[in-house]
Amino acid sequence: MAEILQTAQVSKTFGGLAAVSDVDISVNEGEIHCLIGPNGAGKSTLFKLVIGTYLPSGGSISFRGENVTQRRPYERVKRGMSIKMQTPSVFKELPVRQNIHIALQHHIGRAALAREEERLLTLLELAPDATKPAGALSHGQQQWLEIGMALALKPALMLLDEPTAGMSPEETFRTGELIKQLNADGMTMLIVEHDMAFVRQIAQRVTVMHFGKVFARGAIGEILADPRVAEIYLGKTHEH
Amino acid sequence: MFKLLNGPQTLGNGRAFWICFFLVLIIALAYPFFADSYDVGNFAYFLIWVFMALGLCLMWGYGGMLSFGQTFFFGIAGYSYGVLAINLGGGGMTFVALGLAILLAALSALILGYFMIWGRVGGVFFGIVTLSATLVLAFFVGQTAGPEWRVGEARLNGYNGMKGMEPLNIPWFGGESIYFEGSSLYYLAIALILLVYLGLRVLLNSRFGNVIVAIREDPQRAELLGYDVRKYQLITFVIGSALAGLSGALYTSWGQFITPSSIGLPAAAMPIVWVAFSGRGDITATLIGTFLILVAFQTITVHSQQAALILMGAMLLATVMLAPQGFVIGVARSIGRLVKRRGQAPG
Numbered sequence: 021m022a023e024i025l026q027t028a029q030v031s032k033t034f035g036g037l038a039a040v041s042d043v044d045i046s047v048n049e050g051e052i053h054c055l056i057g058p059n060g061a062g063k064s065t066l067f068k069l070v071i072g073t074y075l076p077s078g079g080s081i082s083f084r085g086e087n088v089t090q091r092r093p094y095e096r097v098k099r100g101m102s103i104k105m106q107t108p109s110v111f112k113e114l115p116v117r118q119n120i121h122i123a124l125q126h127h128i129g130r131a132a133l134a135r136e137e138e139r140l141l142t143l144l145e146l147a148p149d150a151t152k153p154a155g156a157l158s159h160g161q162q163q164w165l166e167i168g169m170a171l172a173l174k175p176a177l178m179l180l181d182e183p184t185a186g187m188s189p190e191e192t193f194r195t196g197e198l199i200k201q202l203n204a205d206g207m208t209m210l211i212v213e214h215d216m217a218f219v220r221q222i223a224q225r226v227t228v229m230h231f232g233k234v235f236a237r238g239a240i241g242e243i244l245a246d247p248r249v250a251e252i253y254l255g256k257t258h259e260h
Numbered sequence: 261m262f263k264l265l266n267g268p269q270t271l272g273n274g275r276a277f278w279i280c281f282f283l284v285l286i287i288a289l290a291y292p293f294f295a296d297s298y299d300v301g302n303f304a305y306f307l308i309w310v311f312m313a314l315g316l317c318l319m320w321g322y323g324g325m326l327s328f329g330q331t332f333f334f335g336i337a338g339y340s341y342g343v344l345a346i347n348l349g350g351g352g353m354t355f356v357a358l359g360l361a362i363l364l365a366a367l368s369a370l371i372l373g374y375f376m377i378w379g380r381v382g383g384v385f386f387g388i389v390t391l392s393a394t395l396v397l398a399f400f401v402g403q404t405a406g407p408e409w410r411v412g413e414a415r416l417n418g419y420n421g422m423k424g425m426e427p428l429n430i431p432w433f434g435g436e437s438i439y440f441e442g443s444s445l446y447y448l449a450i451a452l453i454l455l456v457y458l459g460l461r462v463l464l465n466s467r468f469g470n471v472i473v474a475i476r477e478d479p480q481r482a483e484l485l486g487y488d489v490r491k492y493q494l495i496t497f498v499i500g501s502a503l504a505g506l507s508g509a510l511y512t513s514w515g516q517f518i519t520p521s522s523i524g525l526p527a528a529a530m531p532i533v534w535v536a537f538s539g540r541g542d543i544t545a546t547l548i549g550t551f552l553i554l555v556a557f558q559t560i561t562v563h564s565q566q567a568a569l570i571l572m573g574a575m576l577l578a579t580v581m582l583a584p585q586g587f588v589i590g591v592a593r594s595i596g597r598l599v600k601r602r603g604q605a606p607g
């Protein structure tokens with residue numbers, strides 16, 4: 021299967037701290053790939069390297085066969101990436117509808133925009149709150165809104181950093197179903213997640229990070245059965 | 261295109277608003293037929309400043325960039341108009357001078373903006389750098405008293421200011437020229453304000469406007485939606501500054517002189533007071549507020565210059581403390597709420 025994203029020996033150091041060191045990961049076109057690991061393992065930092073908000077201290081990143089290591093974030097987005105960061109950031113003072121609109125207008129013409137806007141608002145169950153400022157939404161709703169904005173770009177590769185944080189078990193399950201649906205429609209997913217039940221619900225392949233390095237990788241079944249993985253997770257599961 | 265006159269970035273999108281708009285426009289157009297020519301000339305003078313305020317509103321209120329540099333670009337264009345009008349000869353060439361002067365202001369904004377935005381000068385430092393540039397320009401022009409400071413025929417003349425340029429004028433049939441002074445300047449200013457105001461409404465409610473308010477809210481998020489943030493900021497800065505240039509060139513044409521005091525402090529602080537007081541978040545509020553402040557300021561200055569300056573300071577203080585969003589916006593919002601409540605009330 022073709023690789024959509026590949027990192028080769030990417031590293032990022034902050035002062036003396038190696039947050040990410042020599043990480044090779046590859047994501048195949050069309051898969052749901054989960055990135056797991058204890059807090060502080062370097063997952064979010066890796067995401068920021070992939071999307072370009074951080075430039076790596078070493079190594080390279082290629083996306084759809086092109087070396088994008090030095091590309092600015094907006095250029096990577098234009099090439100088909102989209103991200104929901106761990107800390108939600110929506111345009112707080114702007115109405116919910118306009119948040120969606122700003123994401124959609126990027127690639128959808130005026131004619132189809134209104135229809136697509138309604139569709140997304142309904143999908144996210146935000147239609148009743150469409151005129152409220154986004155900052156007035158609950159944390160969970162802001163999370164949904166942000167996922168919706170990332171989705172609005174219709175990316176080839178979607179990066180979701182802890183998409184279910186702060187959600188109820190029921191909302192978490194629905195998010196999982198939504199992710200599977202989008203994947204079935206052709207979107208490749210790379211997802212950072214803590215909740216193992218959720219990982220089991222959606223993942224096909226898993227990469228485990230620990231102390232900035234790749235610790236293990238494989239199919240979901242193998243990883244869950246790996247006693248070493250259980251070990252780094254045990255006693256860590258309550259940390260977040 | 262016309263659809264974009266209304267939208268999320270502008271207050272006043274309903275029928276009632278546009279009816280008021282046309283009423284005000286009709287009154288403005290009819291005004292010279294009733295008022296005496298001295299007052300019409302004064303009004304024309306007030307209108308000249310409005311462009312600078314609209315430009316600042318675009319950059320600061322919508323784009324989140326507080327520029328202290330409006331009088332920098334005002335000065336660039338004001339002096340350029342003078343130099344060009346003198347050297348190109350008068351007549352229809354004064355309009356060429358006007359166009360080139362604005363272009364020069366835009367070009368300087370492009371250069372200054374490029375270094376600031378690509379150099380990641382943000383937040384407070386944006387204000388500091390633009391203010392420094394403004395003070396440097398004021399100081400520089402101030403020391404050009406000597407006869408060696410001339411561009412062609414035009415002498416810059418230091419603190420005494422440059423004079424001797426023709427006002428805007430075009431040759432007309434029968435050998436007479438139309439000079440844009442008094443009521444003809446008034447009509448020219450009204451036409452330009454109409455063009456700029458409606459143009460900005462369309463711009464703000466378009467794709468572009470959505471992007472710049474998104475950048476104001478969260479530049480990183482905007483970039484992650486695929487927008488080249490720096491490009492949008494630079495365009496916003498150039499447009500906003502070019503509008504200050506328009507004010508500057510019209511000012512020189514109006515008085516046929518310009519001095520460094522139009523550039524330095526306290527002139528540089530004025531647009532900020534106007535826009536803050538009016539409400540930087542809305543272009544209509546800025547238009548109305550700036551005009552009202554200028555009229556009030558002038559009226560009081562006639563009696564006492566000190567009183568006018570104190571009033572200005574008091575207004576800024578009151579805005580910061582009582583209505584951080586601006587007074588005109590505050591009033592507009594209250595009216596909006598009242599109308600809504602009326603509409604909802606039974607019967």
Ligand SMILES: Nc1ncnc2c1ncn2[C@@H]1O[C@H](COP(=O)(O)OP(=O)(O)O)[C@@H](O)[C@H]1O
Pocket residue numbers: 034037039057058059060061062063064065066
């Ligand atoms: N901007 C930063 N500056 C300094 N240290 C950072 C920065 N971002 C992350 N780190 C550090 O890098 C390590 C990895 O962090 P992160 O990527 O957020 O981990 P994870 O997402 O796996 O929980 C942590 O030790 C964190 O404190």
Ligand SMILES: [Mg+2]
Pocket residue numbers: 063064065106
């Ligand atoms: Mg993280």
